[in-house]
Amino acid sequence: MDYVGTRWYKCDFHLHTMMSECYKEKTDTPEEWMEKIKQSGLDCIAVTDHNDYHLINKMQEIGKEKDITVFPGVEITCDSSKIHMLVLFDSNKSNDKVRDFLSKCDIDTDLVGKNIGTSMSIFEVCEIAKEKGALVIAAHIDEYSGINSMSVSNIEKILNRKYIDAVQVVNTKAWNIFSETKDKSRMLGVLKEKYGEDFSLEEAEGWRKTYERAKKEGVPILTFSDNPCALRESKHGLWGIGQDYTWLKMDKNPNLESIRQALLSEEMRVRIKDESESIPEKMPMMWIKSICFKNTKINPYAPVNIELNPQLNSIIGGRGSGKSAVVRLLAGALTTISSYTLKGIKDEQTNFYKEYSNKDNLGVFAKNSLIEILIYRNNILYKIIIESIESMEKQTRKLFKFSNDSGTWEEILDSNYFNFLRIQAYTQKQIFEIGRDPDALLKIIDLAIPGIEKLVIEKNAMHESLIAKMAEIRSVENVISKEGELQLELKDCKEQIDTYKRSGIANLLELKQKYLKEEKIISDYLNEVLNIATELKNSTNRISIPNLIMDNLEVTDELGELINVNRVTIIGKVESIQKIITEIDESIKELKNNFEKTKWHLDKEMTNSDYENACHNLTIQGIAIEKLDELLLLQKQKQTELETIEKSKNKLQDLIKEKGEIYQKYLISFENIRKERTDFIQSVLKDEENVKIDLFNHSDKTSFENMIKEVTQKEGVSINEDIEYLEPIVFGKKGIEEFRRIITDIRNGAENKSISAVLRKAIRSIDAGQFDKMLSFIPEDELSVSYRPEGSRSFISLLTASAGQKTTAILTFILSYGEIPLLLDQPEDDLDNKLVYDLVVKRLKVAKQKRQIVVVTHNANIPVNGDAEYIASMDSESKYVKVKCAGTIDHECVRKEICDVMEGTEHAFEMRAKKYHFNIIE
Numbered sequence: 001m002d003y004v005g006t007r008w009y010k011c012d013f014h015l016h017t018m019m020s021e022c023y024k025e026k027t028d029t030p031e032e033w034m035e036k037i038k039q040s041g042l043d044c045i046a047v048t049d050h051n052d053y054h055l056i057n058k059m060q061e062i063g064k065e066k067d068i069t070v071f072p073g074v075e076i077t078c079d080s081s082k083i084h085m086l087v088l089f090d091s092n093k094s095n096d097k098v099r100d101f102l103s104k105c106d107i108d109t110d111l112v113g114k115n116i117g118t119s120m121s122i123f124e125v126c127e128i129a130k131e132k133g134a135l136v137i138a139a140h141i142d143e144y145s146g147i148n149s150m151s152v153s154n155i156e157k158i159l160n161r162k163y164i165d166a167v168q169v170v171n172t173k174a175w176n177i178f179s180e181t182k183d184k185s186r187m188l189g190v191l192k193e194k195y196g197e198d199f200s201l202e203e204a205e206g207w208r209k210t211y212e213r214a215k216k217e218g219v220p221i222l223t224f225s226d227n228p229c230a231l232r233e234s235k236h237g238l239w240g241i242g243q244d245y246t247w248l249k250m251d252k253n254p255n256l257e258s259i260r261q262a263l264l265s266e267e268m269r270v271r272i273k274d275e276s277e278s279i280p281e282k283m284p285m286m287w288i289k290s291i292c293f294k295n296t297k298i299n300p301y302a303p304v305n306i307e308l309n310p311q312l313n314s315i316i317g318g319r320g321s322g323k324s325a326v327v328r329l330l331a332g333a334l335t336t337i338s339s340y341t342l343k344g345i346k347d348e349q350t351n352f353y354k355e356y357s358n359k360d361n362l363g364v365f366a367k368n369s370l371i372e373i374l375i376y377r378n379n380i381l382y383k384i385i386i387e388s389i390e391s392m393e394k395q396t397r398k399l400f401k402f403s404n405d406s407g408t409w410e411e412i413l414d415s416n417y418f419n420f421l422r423i424q425a426y427t428q429k430q431i432f433e434i435g436r437d438p439d440a441l442l443k444i445i446d447l448a449i450p451g452i453e454k455l456v457i458e459k460n461a462m463h464e465s466l467i468a469k470m471a472e473i474r475s476v477e478n479v480i481s482k483e484g485e486l487q488l489e490l491k492d493c494k495e496q497i498d499t500y501k502r503s504g505i506a507n508l509l510e511l512k513q514k515y516l517k518e519e520k521i522i523s524d525y526l527n528e529v530l531n532i533a534t535e536l537k538n539s540t541n542r543i544s545i546p547n548l549i550m551d552n553l554e555v556t557d558e559l560g561e562l563i564n565v566n567r568v569t570i571i572g573k574v575e576s577i578q579k580i581i582t583e584i585d586e587s588i589k590e591l592k593n594n595f596e597k598t599k600w601h602l603d604k605e606m607t608n609s610d611y612e613n614a615c616h617n618l619t620i621q622g623i624a625i626e627k628l629d630e631l632l633l634l635q636k637q638k639q640t641e642l643e644t645i646e647k648s649k650n651k652l653q654d655l656i657k658e659k660g661e662i663y664q665k666y667l668i669s670f671e672n673i674r675k676e677r678t679d680f681i682q683s684v685l686k687d688e689e690n691v692k693i694d695l696f697n698h699s700d701k702t703s704f705e706n707m708i709k710e711v712t713q714k715e716g717v718s719i720n721e722d723i724e725y726l727e728p729i730v731f732g733k734k735g736i737e738e739f740r741r742i743i744t745d746i747r748n749g750a751e752n753k754s755i756s757a758v759l760r761k762a763i764r765s766i767d768a769g770q771f772d773k774m775l776s777f778i779p780e781d782e783l784s785v786s787y788r789p790e791g792s793r794s795f796i797s798l799l800t801a802s803a804g805q806k807t808t809a810i811l812t813f814i815l816s817y818g819e820i821p822l823l824l825d826q827p828e829d830d831l832d833n834k835l836v837y838d839l840v841v842k843r844l845k846v847a848k849q850k851r852q853i854v855v856v857t858h859n860a861n862i863p864v865n866g867d868a869e870y871i872a873s874m875d876s877e878s879k880y881v882k883v884k885c886a887g888t889i890d891h892e893c894v895r896k897e898i899c900d901v902m903e904g905t906e907h908a909f910e911m912r913a914k915k916y917h918f919n920i921i922e
Contacts, residue, residue: 001379003289005309005870006269006888008279009254012245013046013073014086014139014168014224016236017059020049021115023236024229030055033238034062040242044254046073046088052113053098060094069254074098075139076105077117078125081149084139085122086168087129090256097132104128122147122154126163135256137222138167141210142175148210155210159217166220166263170244172274174204175211194232220263222246223272247271247280249869251890258890265867268845283310286421287852288821289374289381293329297356297364298322298881306883309870310376312848314863315856317884318876318901323856324427325364325881326872327825328352330854331425332392333371333384335418345430354391365389375421382421383409425823426814428807432830435798435806438783439702441813442677445783448817449680452673459669463776466666469659470772476655479648486645490638497631508611513632515604522595530588536581543574666778670698674781684817690788691812692795698736699782701727707777711770712762722759730779740775747771785809790838803830808839815843821852828859841866860902864889873897 017033018026037045045063047056047070056072063070072095073088089097102108105118105125118125129136138158140146147158147167158164169175171191178187184201187208192199214221225244229237249269250258262269271280287310294303306315306326317323332353354363371386381402389395399417400409426434434440446452497509545567595601615628674695681693705723709715730739746752746763763771786795787809798806807830814822828836836859844866847853855862863871871894875884885893 001283001376003309004252004307004886005311005313005868006249006251006258006890007869008247008249008271008281009043009069010041010245010279011044011248012040012042012224012227012241013044013071013088013137013222014048014075014226015045015241016049016075016227017047017055019052019055019113020236021113022050022234024233025237028238030058030062033241034059034066034068036238036241037063037068038066040245042068042242042245044069044071044248044250046071046086048073048075048086048088050075050113050115051077051102051107051111051117053095053102054113056095056098060091071256071259072098074102076102076107076125077115077145078122079119081122082117082145083122083147083149084145085125085129085164086137086139087125088135088137088256088259090133091254101129101132101134104132122150122158123163126158130163133256135259136164138164138214140170140226141167141214142169142171142207146207146210148207155213156217159214159219161219164219165260166222167214168222168224169211169214170223170226171207171211172223172272175208176274178208220266220270221272222270223274244273246273247276251888255890257892258888261888261890268867281311281849283376283379284821284851285819286375286377286821288330288423288854289376291326291330291333291374292372294370295366295368297366298325300366300880302880302882304881304883306872307870307886308852308854310852311869312844312866313852313854314866314868314871315854315874316858316863316871316898316901317874318858321874321876321878322881323874324825325352326874327425327427327823327854327856329371330373330423330823333373333386333395333397335422336425345427345433348427348429350391353389355389377421382412384418384421423821423823424814424818425825426827427825428827428829431807431810431814431827432803435785435801435810438785438798439700441785441810442783444814445677445680449676452676455669455673455676459666459673462662462666462669466659466662466776467769467772469655469662470776471769473652473655473659474768474772476648476652480645480652483642483645486638486641490635490642493631493635493638497628497635508607508614509628509632511607512611515607516632516636518600519604526588526592530585533581533584533588537578537585540574540578540581545570545574663776666776670778670781677781680817684813688812688816690790691809692786692788693813694784694786696782696784698779699731700780701731701782703780704730704777707774708759711766711773712759714758714762716758718756718758722756725754736778743771743774785813804832804835807831808835812839812843815840815847818847819851821854822847823854823856825856826858827855828857828862833859833861836861837865858902860898863898863902871898873901876901 015037016023017030018028045059045068047059049055051074053072053074056070060070060072069091071088071091072093073086075084075086077084087098087101089101099112102112105120105128107118111117120128126136138147141148147155150158159167171194174187174190177190178184184204188199188201188204191204211221223244223246225240225242227236227238227240227243229235230239247270248254248259248262249265250262288308290305290307292303292305293299315323315326328349331349351360351362352364355365355367356363367388369387369389371384371389373384373386375382375384383400383402385398385400387396387398397415397418399412399415399421401412402408403410434444446456547567674697678695681695685691685693704727708723708726709719712719726739726742729742730736742752742755743763746755746760749764752760763774766774785798787798787801787805788795789805796805798809801809807827811827814824828840831840841861844853844855844862848866848869855866855868857863862868868889870886870888872886873884873894875882878884885891885897887894889895889898
């Protein structure tokens with residue numbers, strides 16, 4: 001996997017070949033020696049024989065074949081104390097450079113390869129090395145032949161970075177034990193295992209104190225093997241290669257400057273074996289490898305291609321250089337989370353990322369513009385090609401996956417796959433606006449929580465169920481409300497029927513009514529039984545016994561026989577059931593026929609006949625008997641309606657109970673969402689001391705305001721005043737129940753003068769469903785962000801914080817979580833330099849270890865002290881967008897660009913440093 005910028009290298013800069021006097025097996029060959037290097041997984045080495053240089057060129061030649069960087073070096077023995085120093089020269093130098101250095105140190109031909117060394121002092125040797133452009137490492141400072149044998153004053157002097165660049169330590173295990181336990185006997189025990197029982201505590205203490213002084217002075221601490229020939233052996237050999245090493249983060253083609261820069265950023269770019277046996281940082285799950293855009297209004301003549309590192313990338317440049325365009329193009333081309341949701345900021349992005357228009361002179365795309373983006377996801381390379389760009393919503397995007405097997409690109413036609421290639425992008429303005437709008441931050445939080453979308457959908461569905469149940473209750477209550485009216489109508493009906501009874505037809509009428517009532521009971525029973533039979537018949541008619549396809553079964557005869565026998569049995573059982581259902585149907589018909597043969601049926605028919613004759617006689621007498629039938633039918637209808645009302649009364653109690661259960665589930669859905677959000681916030685900010693995010697139950701006033709305006713469809717001063725009046729009620733001691741009482745009374749006609757006529761009218765005129773929304777409303781949780789300024793003991797709400805404090809808090813949160821690529825466009829604009837260094841740089845260093853970050857910036861703290869893995873400087877002198885220089889801070893051109901663009905040139909930087917009375921080390 002190829003990419004630009006810095007990456008980790010496994011290094012050993014203290015290695016002896018067969019040219020050292022104390023190398024045991026002189027018959028080992030350079031090829032065997034380098035093969036052991038390769039087997040040990042080392043990427044960069046230094047050949048550091050004792051006062052010798054003869055095998056450097058050969059090892060470099062073999063190293064080139066094995067893709068191993070070999071630095072020319074030497075372990076030089078200094079002054080009468082015989083202190084060893086490691087001196088390294090650039091990887092493009094040869095053994096001649098080391099020979100010249102040794103000659104300058106008075107180690108001429110006769111002394112080369114001897115352990116005698118130079119009579120020069122260690123300080124003189126270091127000065128000569130520095131003059132020669134070398135890098136100096138004090139060898140094994142906590143062991144024999146280390147600087148621990150010097151006086152304390154000289155130790156302190158040599159630890160000044162003027163003389164050395166780093167120190168090598170060999171007994172970190174012993175020193176760590178003492179650091180953790182303060183137990184000198186345990187520390188000494190570890191050292192005796194290595195150096196023998198005669199090793200004294202006094203000597204151990206001298207070594208340890210030298211190590212502690214180096215740590216205190218902030219000198220980078222490195223570990224190397226010094227390749228012993230066997231365990232606890234002082235002579236050198238193949239065995240020890242790879243036993244100890246240091247990880248250094250350096251440029252793609254490491255050189256001496258790469259090592260220097262790594263040592264200057266020791267915290268981020270140096271890991272000794274005790275800290276990390278394997279590569280210190282993993283590649284992020286997803287990262288953008290490059291973006292190339294061409295034929296746009298900002299680069300009409302030449303394509304612009306910007307490569308990116310999997311970790312921290314800084315895009316720098318003067319005003320008008322187009323550095324922000326890179327982020328805007330990436331944000332528009334990819335599926336971007338929370339990039340431009342706030343209106344003013346969205347407008348800026350929309351006006352940039354669209355086809356150029358002469359009308360408003362906005363937009364950067366032409367008809368033939370093209371963007372190509374390469375992205376790695378789970379170590380698979382994808383390519384996105386964007387063409388026909390009219391806007392973010394209207395553009396043609398094609399997605400391809402690179403096949404390692406065929407070496408070709410394969411198109412992915414499922415557009416949903418773009419959702420797996422999402423990024424996050426924020427401008428400084430958006431970060432500030434999020435600080436002013438907690439709801440916007442809450443949306444960002446929710447996007448980062450897996451599964452919360454489902455919980456929100458469930459909560460909304462529960463609210464819909466609650467509203468539906470309220471509608472059902474209202475419908476039932478409407479039925480019950482007619483009970484009084486029905487009773488009056490039934491009473492009137494009975495009185496009219498009584499008039500007919502008094503006319504002489506009373507006995508026959510009562511008898512007929514008796515039979516009608518009995519007939520209804522019998523009819524209801526028969527209908528219910530018949531319905532059961534019909535349902536059973538319909539169920540069996542839908543049964544279809546499947547046939548099993550035997551083609552894919554090897555033992556078809558044996559299995560087929562078993563399945564066929566079972567299928568016949570099932571068909572027989574189904575036919576038996578159908579036969580029983582037919583018998584039930586026949587028995588019902590028989591029962592009906594038997595009813596018609598009973599004495600009861602004959603008496604009923606006789607009564608009906610006598611009643612008809614009596615009615616005929618009354619008609620002859622001028623009495624309108626046909627109305628009696630209408631009254632009897634009406635009486636029966638009203639009685640049925642009253643019976644329905646009685647059933648509705650019982651049903652109402654069940655519905656009210658069900659509504660209460662749904663309401664409780666609705667409340668629980670809020671709690672489930674709240675727990676997910678709280679757990680996420682706590683996990684993100686668990687180590688953060690200056691930013692605090694709290695969720696307050698059902699306290700979001702904005703959700704209340706939005707509900708009132710949405711339900712009533714009203715805006716304006718009077719509605720805002722009503723909301724202002726109601727908020728202390730809803731969110732105070734009286735709570736939501738008092739609000740529900742107020743609106744219910746208004747709905748029922750109460751003239752509450754505390755509420756405007758506009759809102760009272762709206763409450764009465766909205767339909768029942770909308771009113772149910774008001775009644776069932778529960779406020780959302782309120783997100784509260786607070787920030788504690790440096791040096792302060794108390795937190796302040798972000799609502800009253802300064803612009804810089806708002807940006808600080810939100811940026812802290814954004815940088816505290818996430819694994820997908822993050823794009824930041826000049827996040828430092830509202831921050832002073834101290835905040836940038838104390839906050840942004842600190843967070844970037846942590847965040848870049850697990851995700852790719854691309855920062856557009858004009859603040860030198862971010863690329864330099866943030867130790868950006870890759871830096872691209874845009875050309876501010878060009879009319880069109882163009883990359884002027886790109887690489888790492890290891891490159892001189894990149895350092896010059898940072899100094900010119902961000903520091904106002906080297907001269908300006910030095911002048912400021914001098915006025916501050918800072919010492920400039922050349």
